[in-house]
Structures are given as structure tokens and as C-alpha cells.
Amino acid sequence: MNYHSPVLLKESVDALDIKEDGVYVDVTFGGGGHSREILSRLGEDGRLFAFDQDPDAHANKIEDDRFVLIGENFRFISRFLRFYGVKKVDGVLADLGVSSHQFDAAERGFSTRFDADLDMRMDQKSKLSARKIINTYGEQELSDVLFLYGELRNAKVLAKTIVEAREVEEVKTSFQLKEVLQRFLPKAKEHKILAQIFQAIRIEVNQELEVLKEFLQQMPQLLNEEGRLSVIAYHSLEDRLVKRFIRTGLFSGEPEKDFFGNISVPLKKVGKLIVPTREEIKENNRARSAKLRIATLK
Structure with missing residues (x-):
């Protein structure tokens, strides 16, 4: 299987501050790069659980x-760990987004480079696919997805164009979708805009x-005292949620202050934001937008 080398491998595993006999979780197993690195630092009594709903990763x-x-999907992290008798862990690592393998597997429909069925499901058992969204969502619903998740300013007109096109013929493949929206894809920006459109649909599908929200909300109960959370995000929507939750314990609004003006927040950030070096970006283009944030239980 073609899984590229993991992004920020050393930094994200260093962030876990691994104890030899600790219990750790890699919630995005993929090619297993992060898991292998964690195992190399664990002693005989250490344990590592990994999650991946994509059968290819297995x-x-x-x-x-x-x-x-x-x-399974890592939104169910606590439930499945309890099945193995684990209530608390010493560290959790999440490398969010789509793996290089998923982008490179043409038939999965994640990439703008290949003509493939509009699928984009990370969990192949899921009933919601990109094709279903493109062909059944109402115009307003479609517009919301493109605006909120793709941050596309012309989301309304894109949605209207898709709805008009599918009335003539079902939009089944990635190249068909590209053709439908061709007039909104100026040569110089075609790749960037298409990437935003595909990102929006993929986020909705999965x-x-x-x-991510459900996963983060479980961290304060799941982590041991001084337990670590290490999260790599690739786009601003995810990174904002992670940053916000570490800072306030919430995804919107501000935490309440007590009588003395203090706020009670479950996690505490560790160190500064970490981004890949120029060398790493040169070796692995996928690393260019990666941001690593680290937190510990207060």
C-alpha cells in the first residue's frame, strides 16, 4: 500500500512524552508510521491502541x-477502549485529514486528478457518498456545505449550477463535476478552487x-493526569476547533468566569504551535499546511 511517510513524525510522538509502561492511542492509523514510532519507545508493559475505519489501512x-x-471511527474512542478494559490513557495522537494513500487510490474519488466515481467515503459502510450529496442535496443545503467547509464565496452560484446540471443528467464522476463547474475554474486558480470544492464535499461525507468535536470532548475524561494530546491539522477549519478547544474547552462562545474572574478550562496547551521544516515540506508536499498543537490535562 502506498502510504507516504507521516508528517511531523518525531515532533508529534515527542509531544506525547512517552512513558515506557504507558497506554497510548493513535486514532488515525493509516500506514502505521506514527504507531511504529510510538511502539519503538514503549517498554514490554506499554500498550498502544490504534483506530482506522478504512479497511485499506488494515x-x-x-x-x-x-x-x-x-x-472503527475515532469518534467512538472511549466506548471501544472500555471494551478492552481501558478507561484512562497517557496520550492520544491524531493526524487528521485524508491519507496520501486515499488521495492516490483513484477509485476512492478523493482526488481532483483522477476521473472516478464521486465516493469520498473513509468508511466504506457509510450510506452517504459524494455522489449522493451532489445529486440529492437541496440548493441551499449544497450552498451551505460549499460555503462553510470549502470557504467558497461563490457557493450559491456553484450550488445553483450543480442543481441545474443534475436535472439534465446525474453527476456521477469527479470529471463530470469538474465539467459542470468549468466556467468557475479560471486556469490559474483551477486546482485551488477544485481542491476547496472537493474538501467541502469530503468533510460533509465523513x-x-x-x-473531531466529539473526539475532543472526550479528552478531559480519557486522559490521565499529565496525559498528553498531540493533534496535527491540515486546514483552518480543523485547526481552529483544536486551538479553541485547548484554549477554552468550547467550540463557540467564551467560558464562564468565576467570582474572581478565573475560567476553568480542562486542558492546557504545551509549548508553541509546531509546523514542518522547509526540508520536510520539500520531501513531502502534504506537510505544507500541517499544524501540530499539543495539550495536557490541567
Whole structure:
């Protein structure tokens, strides 16, 4: 399987401050790069659980008695760890977004480079696909998805164009969608705009922001005292949620202050924001937008 080298590998695993006998979770297993690095730092009594709902990732399973791979969405992290008798962990690592393998597997429909079925499901059992969204969502619903998740200013006119086109013929493939929207794709910006459109649809298909929120809300109860959270985000929508939750424990609004003007926030940030070096970006283009944030239980 073609899984590229993990982004910010050393930095994100260093962030966990690994104890040899600790219990850790890699919620985005993918090619297993982060998991292998964590295992290399654990002693015989350490344990690592990993999550990945994509069956392709299970071809990379690591044969190690200290390791368990769970084929589920990481929004259910606490529930599935309890199944293994684990209520608290020493660290959780999340490398958000789509793996290089998913982008490179043409038939999955994640990439703008290939003509493929509009799929984009990370969980192949899910009923909601990109094709369903493009062909059944109402104009307003479609416009909201493109505006909120793709940050596209002309979301309304894009949605209207899609709705008009599908009345003539169902839009089934990525190139068909590209053709429908061709007049909004000026040569110089075609790739950027298409990437935003595909990102918006992909986030909706996989409920990525809802999943991230549910996951973050479980961290204060799941982490041991001094437990660490290490999160790599690739676009501003995810990064904003992570930053906000670490700072306030909320996703909107401000936390309430007590009589003395103090706020009670469950997590505390550790160090500064970490971004990849120029060398890493040169070696792995996917790293260019990565941002690593670290937090610990207060």
C-alpha cells in the first residue's frame, strides 16, 4: 500500500512524552508510521491502541502483542477502549485529514486528478457518498456545505449550477463535476478552487468536523493526569476547533468566569504551535499546511 511517510513524525510522538509502561492511542492509523514510532519507545508493559475505519489501512496492521488495531471511527474512542478494559490513557495522537494513500487510490474519488466515481467515503459502510450529496442535496443545503467547509464565496452560484446540471443528467464522476463547474475554474486558480470544492464535499461525507468535536470532548475524561494530546491539522477549519478547544474547552462562545474572574478550562496547551521544516515540506508536499498543537490535562 502506498502510504507516504507521516508528517511531523518525531515532533508529534515527542509531544506525547512517552512513558515506557504507558497506554497510548493513535486514532488515525493509516500506514502505521506514527504507531511504529510510538511502539519503538514503549517498554514490554506499554500498550498502544490504534483506530482506522478504512479497511485499506488494515493491510498495514502491526504484529506486536502490545498493539491492538480497532476498525472503527475515532469518534467512538472511549466506548471501544472500555471494551478492552481501558478507561484512562497517557496520550492520544491524531493526524487528521485524508491519507496520501486515499488521495492516490483513484477509485476512492478523493482526488481532483483522477476521473472516478464521486465516493469520498473513509468508511466504506457509510450510506452517504459524494455522489449522493451532489445529486440529492437541496440548493441551499449544497450552498451551505460549499460555503462553510470549502470557504467558497461563490457557493450559491456553484450550488445553483450543480442543481441545474443534475436535472439534465446525474453527476456521477469527479470529471463530470469538474465539467459542470468549468466556467468557475479560471486556469490559474483551477486546482485551488477544485481542491476547496472537493474538501467541502469530503468533510460533509465523513462528518469530519462533528467527528473531531466529539473526539475532543472526550479528552478531559480519557486522559490521565499529565496525559498528553498531540493533534496535527491540515486546514483552518480543523485547526481552529483544536486551538479553541485547548484554549477554552468550547467550540463557540467564551467560558464562564468565576467570582474572581478565573475560567476553568480542562486542558492546557504545551509549548508553541509546531509546523514542518522547509526540508520536510520539500520531501513531502502534504506537510505544507500541517499544524501540530499539543495539550495536557490541567
